[in-house]
Amino acid sequence: MNERRTETLVVTLVTFTNLFIAFFISGVVIWALGEDPWFALKTLLYGAFGYDEALGYTLYYTTNFIFTGLAFAIGFHCGLFNIGAEGQAYIGGLAVGLICLWLENWPLWLVFPLAVSASIIFGGIWGAIPGYLKGKRGSHEVVTTIMFNFIASVIMVDLLSHVLRPDGQMSPESRDFAERVWVPQMHEIFEWFGIQITQTPLNGTFFFALLCLILVWRFIWYTRWGYEIRTVGTNDTAAVYAGISVSRNIILAMALCGGLAGFVGINEIMGSSHRIMLNFQAGIGFTGIAVSLIGRNHPLGILLAALLFGILYQGGAELSFEVQAIDRHLVVLIQGLVILFAGALEHLFRPQIEQFVRIITNVEKTEQAVSPTVNN
Amino acid sequence: MWTDIIVILDATFRISVPFILAAMGGIFAERSGVIDFGLEGKMLGGAFVAATVAHWTQSAWLGLLGAIGIGIVFSMMHGYASVTKRGNQVVSCVAINIFAMGLTVVLANAWFHMGGQTPQLPKGARFLPIELPFADALSEVPIIGDIYSKLISGHSVLVYIAFLAVPFTAWVVFKSSFGLRLRATGENPLAVDTTGISVNKTRYQALILNGILGGMSGAYLSTAHLAFFVKDMSAGKGYLALAAMIVGKWRPYPAMFACLLFSILFATKDKYQHEMQIMMQGIVPAHLLNSFLEMSPYILTVVFLAGFVGKAVAPKAIGQPFSKEK
Numbered sequence: 284m285n286e287r288r289t290e291t292l293v294v295t296l297v298t299f300t301n302l303f304i305a306f307f308i309s310g311v312v313i314w315a316l317g318e319d320p321w322f323a324l325k326t327l328l329y330g331a332f333g334y335d336e337a338l339g340y341t342l343y344y345t346t347n348f349i350f351t352g353l354a355f356a357i358g359f360h361c362g363l364f365n366i367g368a369e370g371q372a373y374i375g376g377l378a379v380g381l382i383c384l385w386l387e388n389w390p391l392w393l394v395f396p397l398a399v400s401a402s403i404i405f406g407g408i409w410g411a412i413p414g415y416l417k418g419k420r421g422s423h424e425v426v427t428t429i430m431f432n433f434i435a436s437v438i439m440v441d442l443l444s445h446v447l448r449p450d451g452q453m454s455p456e457s458r459d460f461a462e463r464v465w466v467p468q469m470h471e472i473f474e475w476f477g478i479q480i481t482q483t484p485l486n487g488t489f490f491f492a493l494l495c496l497i498l499v500w501r502f503i504w505y506t507r508w509g510y511e512i513r514t515v516g517t518n519d520t521a522a523v524y525a526g527i528s529v530s531r532n533i534i535l536a537m538a539l540c541g542g543l544a545g546f547v548g549i550n551e552i553m554g555s556s557h558r559i560m561l562n563f564q565a566g567i568g569f570t571g572i573a574v575s576l577i578g579r580n581h582p583l584g585i586l587l588a589a590l591l592f593g594i595l596y597q598g599g600a601e602l603s604f605e606v607q608a609i610d611r612h613l614v615v616l617i618q619g620l621v622i623l624f625a626g627a628l629e630h631l632f633r634p635q636i637e638q639f640v641r642i643i644t645n646v647e648k649t650e651q652a653v654s655p656t657v658n659n
Numbered sequence: 660m661w662t663d664i665i666v667i668l669d670a671t672f673r674i675s676v677p678f679i680l681a682a683m684g685g686i687f688a689e690r691s692g693v694i695d696f697g698l699e700g701k702m703l704g705g706a707f708v709a710a711t712v713a714h715w716t717q718s719a720w721l722g723l724l725g726a727i728g729i730g731i732v733f734s735m736m737h738g739y740a741s742v743t744k745r746g747n748q749v750v751s752c753v754a755i756n757i758f759a760m761g762l763t764v765v766l767a768n769a770w771f772h773m774g775g776q777t778p779q780l781p782k783g784a785r786f787l788p789i790e791l792p793f794a795d796a797l798s799e800v801p802i803i804g805d806i807y808s809k810l811i812s813g814h815s816v817l818v819y820i821a822f823l824a825v826p827f828t829a830w831v832v833f834k835s836s837f838g839l840r841l842r843a844t845g846e847n848p849l850a851v852d853t854t855g856i857s858v859n860k861t862r863y864q865a866l867i868l869n870g871i872l873g874g875m876s877g878a879y880l881s882t883a884h885l886a887f888f889v890k891d892m893s894a895g896k897g898y899l900a901l902a903a904m905i906v907g908k909w910r911p912y913p914a915m916f917a918c919l920l921f922s923i924l925f926a927t928k929d930k931y932q933h934e935m936q937i938m939m940q941g942i943v944p945a946h947l948l949n950s951f952l953e954m955s956p957y958i959l960t961v962v963f964l965a966g967f968v969g970k971a972v973a974p975k976a977i978g979q980p981f982s983k984e985k
Contacts (some may be wrong), residue, residue: 618758
């Protein structure tokens with residue numbers, strides 16, 4: 284076993300240990316509330332996978348978390364802590380909605396790329412402003428992005444209750460888009476191939492999310508821009524000596540974060556609700572932090588972690604429905620624990636795990652060394 | 660006009676309490692070299708525990724004690740992750756904030772089934788306004804009487820505690836020997852270590868003070884300002900306090916004035932919203948004006964942080980875990 288494989292094994296074990304601790308503590312909370320943690324876990328898993336519809340919802344939530352997970356990861360590679368995916372998704376979603384309202388007579392193959400670009404621009408600007416303030420003025424991005432979440436929320440409430448709300452409608456929402464510009468739902472896509480599946484909010488955006496994962500992976504590790512961003516994140520002094528502009532890369536990374544977060548709007552607004560709604564992004568942005576940290580900021584890890592949180596969201600909804608004492612916000616609590624153990628305390632058990640791996644690999648080596656002689 | 664000023668300043672004092680308490684807590688942590696974005700979580704946790712304990716025991720004081728307790732628990736979690744285990748301090752803070760967001764609602768719903776709210780506290784179980792001595796007798800005296808009986812008297816005890824916390828913090832940080840250690844730890848931990856003082860112990864002591872003040876700021880929200888806890892009740896106030904602390908350059912009195920500035924904004928908005936709408940009629944639609952007023956504290960925070968009001972220099976060793984081996 285070579286160095287790299289040992290490291291991968293250690294990292295995987297560390298990640299799973301941290302996840303286990305986070306879930307264990309959540310189990311203790313459930314137990315303290317007077318409920319049975321095992322029953323809760325079974326209900327949760329059944330709620331996430333038990334039937335066709337559940338699986339569809341799980342993957343639908345996964346799509347959102349892929350976007351916000353990536354939105355956090357790019358910033359993290361640049362040494363930034365973008366907790367503003369919430370607001371960026373909100374504003375990006377606004378752009379998606381406006382394009383759909385405006386161009387609803389156009390064909391989808393034209394509207395879709397335009398909506399994607401619009402959400403990149405709007406979400407990107409919403410991310411780039413804190414990026415600019417960080418790069419040029421040194422204001423900490425954690426506070427500024429949180430403030431931009433609040434500002435985004437006020438703007439959206441204002442727009443939805445006074446500008447986009449049709450006359451005579453009570454709820455602060457825009458009108459529905461024409462069906463022409465809806466992203467095809469998964470059951471429709473499967474029907475093209477003659478396969479029947481249950482109708483759920485899961486839609487074609489899922490494939491777009493997978494594409495984004497690949498693009499981000501290529502971008503971060505195989506392009507000059509990605510290299511520059513990683514350099515700034517690892518050592519900004521070294522970056523300056525290498526002729527890399529720190530502030531430019533911070534702004535770029537934050538803009539990309541914002542753009543990716545904005546794609547939540549494609550899944551939620553263009554793919555599912557088909558109108559702009561209040562708080563469609565609620566909680567998705569914060570979940571992205573946990574997703575990215577537990578996925579070690581790598582697209583493959585983010586995919587798996589997004590799936591995990593998709594399960595928690597859908598299963599958690601089922602659980603809170605079944606068990607009155609357990610609230611949906613249990614997922615938020617688990618997120619907090621996951622961020623604590625996978626982020627801040629990530630090295631808590633690393634020494635022990637490293638030793639454990641060393642023992643295993645040594646055993647293998649000695650076995651290999653010994654076994655030929657035994658055979659002879 | 661005079662009564663308006665009194666009314667606005669009176670409201671300003673009441674609004675500023677959680678900001679001031681949290682900002683003083685932030686000063687202790689950050690002066691010792693530990694980043695504290697977790698004020699929001701401590702405030703939220705403190706608000707929930709104070710309201711819950713006060714409801715169960717019918718005593719606001721026990722509620723306050725509970726809030727201080729949860730504040731310390733959160734700041735010790737932060738300390739364990741970022742001081743002992745030398746983890747990323749910002750990540751730890753965000754974890755605490757999100758954990759608090761989830762925990763408070765989960766517990767509130769499990770115990771009270773009121774959609775993330777706790778039951779309304781009766782008069783005996785919350786902090787009520789106290790009349791200072793001679794407030795009645797002096798109220799007839801012009802100017803001084805108004806200031807004393809309407810502005811200074813008639814607040815809950817936590818308001819006075821908050822304004823006493825400022826000179827207390829200033830004294831501890833700048834005049835006591837603990838404060839000297841505290842500041843040295845935040846600026847040059849290695850030097851502190853060579854004198855035989857434990858850097859980590861000093862940081863933990865600072866974090867305990869930070870937890871006490873952070874929890875108290877939450878207790879004020881749910882047992883004095885309002886009489887119950889609602890989900891997400893802190894609504895960014897912890898971050899605003901942090902911004903005020905940064906604008907105040909990590910000094911108690913300037914930080915207090917920055918907090919008062921935020922609060923006067925809130926107070927003026929509450930008082931004059933309607934008048935402003937009438938004044939701006941035909942020029943700016945009412946809803947636009949309201950939204951602008953609504954977001955103005957957040958914009959102001961960003962402007963503050965961007966250093967458009969003078970450059971802020973943080974303690975030198977902030978955010979760096981201390982290790983002797985280095």
